[in-house]
Amino acid sequence: MLTATKISGQLEFLYGIMAEFDDPESLLAAARRAYAEGYREMDAYAPMPVEGLADAIGFRSNWVQRVVFAGGLVGAVGGFMLCWWITVIAYPHNVGGRPLNSWPAYVPITFELMVLVACITAVVGMLALNGLPQPYHPVFNIDEFARASRDKFFLCIEASDARFDPDRTRHFLEQLDPREVMDVPR
């Protein structure tokens, strides 16, 4: 039977099946059960960060800190080399007989450039790893999903998952005591 929110049987048009919850605790419990059930291709949506939620859906590797470390290193080395290159190579200038390589005076610029490059990589890296900016995503096809940025919590099991089956997955999600279960068209 096809309802407004149900398009099962037409797998190629289906992005996934989404369950809606009232509070972060139910979402967290549901995500844990879905993971235990063997689902891997899924995502949880909440209007604020929920502790443990990324873990529950099996998200482990967090590359952000590594990218930021690399950025900070590039900034610091670049900043120091910039000062060194200017004062020693490009524009040597004898100030009161002090050595050309007057490294203590390079510390502020080295530090500032380290922070600058690290901060820019933190934001750009975070957005890039998240795949943003992204003009279109199927989850927005559901009107109710607008509340994911307000007060509702969603769990979406995606059709690309190996264990995904339109009827069984829907049945499984219905057992988790959601407010509603919806099909997400692609």
Place this chain on the structure above:
Amino acid sequence: MKPEDQETSALATLDPGPDKVIGPGHDYGTVTDEIGGVVLRPFLKTPPQLFIGFACAFLLVNLFMVAVTWLFIRGVGIWGIVIPVAWGFAIVNFVWWIGIGHAGTLISAILLLLKQDWRTSINRFSEAMTLFAVACAGMFPILHLGRPWLAYWLLPYPNTMWLWPQPRSPLIWDVFAVSTYATVSLIFWFTGLIPDFATMRDKAGNQIARKIFGVLAMGWRNSARHWARYQKAYLLLAGLSTPLVVSVHSVVSFDFAVAILPGWHTTIFPPYFVAGAIYSGFAMVLTLAIPVRRWYHLEDLITMRHIECMAKVMLGTGLIVAYGYGMEAFMAWYSGDQYERYAFVNRMWAGGYWWTYWILILCNIAIPQLLWSRRVRLNVLAVFLIALVVNVGMWLERFVIVVTSLTRDFVPSSWGMYYPTVWDWSTYLGTIGVFLALMFLFIRGLPAISIFEMREVVHDTQTEHANGD
């Protein structure tokens, strides 16, 4: 506050009192609606105070445009700067504005790392304040250059003159520190706004608003994976901004401390400048937050607890500043150096500006001591007035440091007075206008309180409620 006091208070229904960071009865939806509603209100429903405030600020913006245009035509000679006081209002205002900017980063970064629950309602607001204050600050050194259109010469870039900036000079450190600070403040503020842009996109009824917020949100969809990376990036930004905020005003103080002028050549400058910056920054946050909270009836989100905590930070940093003044005077005497000693005699009674020093002491040290009293801290009007007084006091502090020290250096034959002209005042008042106009636009156009972080506060409050009392 006793319960009966709360009953009699006009704000009894809104303000939960000095112990709570959020009013009763809020859930995820209501905080979203209350903060988002401020932005999505129809244009004509904007509080009239905001229109009037913006109109006044916009007048000052025009004054600024006139002053800067005249400056570009005639050069810095229209200002009162002379030899020996070549650093007049421009540098006083630069240091004042950049100091004000420091509270925003302190609130968003340091208080985040210290897990202070009261930071949430005010962090977005003070980050915006930081951004606009740094924008005002950044204009002054450029306007002071003489040939402002050549400001890019300060940056190290390959050029046909084969010239490079001098990386051993604190003035070049300053270029790097201030431009890094401005950039990091901007991306910190924008990153904090991304999830709220998504909220506004989903809430907006108006198609144009929806499109604008949609573009700014960049397709943010509140996914748990995104949140995990987002939180990590945000925490790292906070961790990086914490030493940055300390470094920026330290570098600004090096502009003075590295020079040999008596009154400038002091090792206490970096910590005492940083404390002063936070002091003036909190004063400015209070100056702005108190009226806005009233106009938009946000008393249940910016509660008395926020006001009281900020008043306490002001008192604490004010005491550090007072220690700085005392130690400066002590070291001048203890050094036995006659020029250092004279710099103080000059500051306190011998020079032409002795009265600025005593008004400074009155504004920055004497009057803020009222904040020791809890009754004063819980009186919004009193806190507002004290914050205004501190704003004035901190401006005078920079005046005393920059101008009074320069008027009388080593040789009496090179002494001279400095008198600001109408263009000095116009430029200064003009930047206040620029700052306020940007603040008013920000409050009207973007969520001034972080919505997603307020949802976290709601969640924590509910969990506490469920677990305990």
